[in-house]
Amino acid sequence: MAKLMTREISEEIVRDVDSFLFDCDGVLWDGNGPIKGSLETVLRLKELGKQVFYVTNNSSQTRDDYVKKCATYGFPAQKDEILCTAYIAAEYLRTANFKDKVYVIGKKEAMGAELENAGIRYTGTGPDPLEGNTYADWLSNIKLDPEVKCVLVGFDPHISYMKLIRAASYLKKPDCVYLATNEDSSLPVKNSDICIPGTGCIVKPVSLASGREPIVMGKPAPNMFEVLRKVHNLEPSRCMMIGDRKDTDIMFAKNCGMRSMLVFSGISSIDDIQQISDTEELEESQPDYYAENLAGLGIFI
Numbered sequence: 218m219a220k221l222m223t224r225e226i227s228e229e230i231v232r233d234v235d236s237f238l239f240d241c242d243g244v245l246w247d248g249n250g251p252i253k254g255s256l257e258t259v260l261r262l263k264e265l266g267k268q269v270f271y272v273t274n275n276s277s278q279t280r281d282d283y284v285k286k287c288a289t290y291g292f293p294a295q296k297d298e299i300l301c302t303a304y305i306a307a308e309y310l311r312t313a314n315f316k317d318k319v320y321v322i323g324k325k326e327a328m329g330a331e332l333e334n335a336g337i338r339y340t341g342t343g344p345d346p347l348e349g350n351t352y353a354d355w356l357s358n359i360k361l362d363p364e365v366k367c368v369l370v371g372f373d374p375h376i377s378y379m380k381l382i383r384a385a386s387y388l389k390k391p392d393c394v395y396l397a398t399n400e401d402s403s404l405p406v407k408n409s410d411i412c413i414p415g416t417g418c419i420v421k422p423v424s425l426a427s428g429r430e431p432i433v434m435g436k437p438a439p440n441m442f443e444v445l446r447k448v449h450n451l452e453p454s455r456c457m458m459i460g461d462r463k464d465t466d467i468m469f470a471k472n473c474g475m476r477s478m479l480v481f482s483g484i485s486s487i488d489d490i491q492q493i494s495d496t497e498e499l500e501e502s503q504p505d506y507y508a509e510n511l512a513g514l515g516i517f518i
C-alpha cells in the first residue's frame with residue numbers, strides 16, 4: 218500500500234537511494250513555472266551528492282532544449298542527465314546499427330534533430346496535406362520512398378490523413394521497424410476546458426490501420442532506463458522515480474525495478490490512491506510513496 222512521505226521514510230530514502238529520476242511536467246514545473254518545493258528539493262538532493270535525472274515522454278524537444286529549459290527555472294542539468302523520447306528513439310536506432318531511412322511523424326526540430334545527431338536519415342516531417350479527393354487519387358498519387366525501413370511516430374501538430382496513409386503503407390512491409398516515442402493520451406493542461414490530445418492519439422490510428430504494435434520508447438516501457446543504466450551504471454534498487462502519472466511514471470518505476478513516488482501537483486490526485494487502496498489486483502499499480510508535491514520530500518531532507 219502507498220505510504221505518505223514522512224520524515225522516517227525520507228531518512229531511509231536518503232540512505233538507500235543514490236539516483237533520483239524526475240518526470241518534468243507536473244512534478245518540477247507546470248505552465249506557471251517551477252512547482253512549489255521542486256527546485257529546493259532538487260538542489261538539496263544534489264547537495265547531498267545524489268544523482269538527478271530528468272525523464273520526460275515529451276517528443277517535441279531535444280536534450281539541448283531541456284538543458285535550456287531546466288536552466289531557465291534554475292534546475293542544474295547536463296545533457297547526459299536528460300532523457301527525452303526523441304533522443305531515445307534515435308539512440309535505439311543508432312545502437313541497432315540502423316542504416317536505412319526513417320519515416321517520421323513528428324517535429325523536425327526535435328525528432329529530426331535527434332536523428333540527425335545520431336547520423337540517421339529521415340523523411341516525413343512538416344505539413345503533408347492529402348493529395349486528391351478520391352480513393353483512386355490516393356492509390357495513384359502517393360509515392361512511397363523505397364529506402365524507408367522504419368516508421369517512427371511522435372507528437373506531430375501537422376498530423377494528417379496523408380501521413381497516416383504513408384505510415385500504414387510503409388508498415389505493410391514486415392521488415393519495416395515500428396517505433397513510437399510514447400502513448401500518452403493527452404498533454405497536461407490545467408484550469409482549462411480544452412483537451413490537447415497526446416501522442417497516443419496519433420499512434421493508435423497507425424497501429425489500427427497497419428495491424429502492427431509499436432516498440433514504445435517512453436515511459437512506462439523500460440528503454441529510457443536501459444539507456445541511462447548503461448551510461449551511468451545504475452543499480453535499479455538504488456534508484457527512485459518521482460512522477461505525477463500512475464500509468465506512465467509509476468508503471469515505469471515498477472517495470473524497471475525502482476522505488477516510486479507519486480505527487481499530486483500534476484495529473485493524479487489523492488483520489489487515485491484512495492480509489493485503489495482496497496482493490497487487491499490494482500495494488501501493483503500503486504506507488505511506494507506519495508506526497509502533495511515535491512516539498513513533501515524536500516522538507517525532511
Ligand SMILES: [Mg+2]
Nearest residue numbers: 240242243461
Ligand atoms: Mg508529468
